[in-house]
Amino acid sequence: MKLKQLQAWLRQASFYAEEAYNAPYRSAIARAKREQDDLFMLLIFSEMMGVPNPASYYTLELQPLLLERFHDWHIRMGMPHSPLDNIRCC
Template structure:
């Protein structure tokens, strides 16, 4: 094991030790960002005007797979959108 590899392993361990107590908080923040992003993307289907609908239209096929988890986290038992059947 070379010196450079030992230093990189020590830095990785140090980073892990520092981020461990904040892992749940970071995960929650990322989930909240995803929720806001989904709300923005699907807002037009929910009846809210979407100022960036042209830019978010091509993202729908990628987001359909995660839509089910999102609407369950938002407290909706069934999909609120007629065009998306996931339940």
């Protein structure tokens, strides 16, 4: 019984140590991910508007997956409605 208690305590201590180590970096990582997602979204939807995308061959198959996230993106960018006429998400 003591061995199981010790293992559980070590697992919990490891979890808290990992959380304490990662806490200062969590917001910076989230911000970098948002910026990367915003740039990627801009490239994809600029292509839909007729601006040539240099990575179009690689991003074309990802478009259906990103349409689900388009609403969150344009709200975060401060646009209350979709900026594109052919995409109605609101």
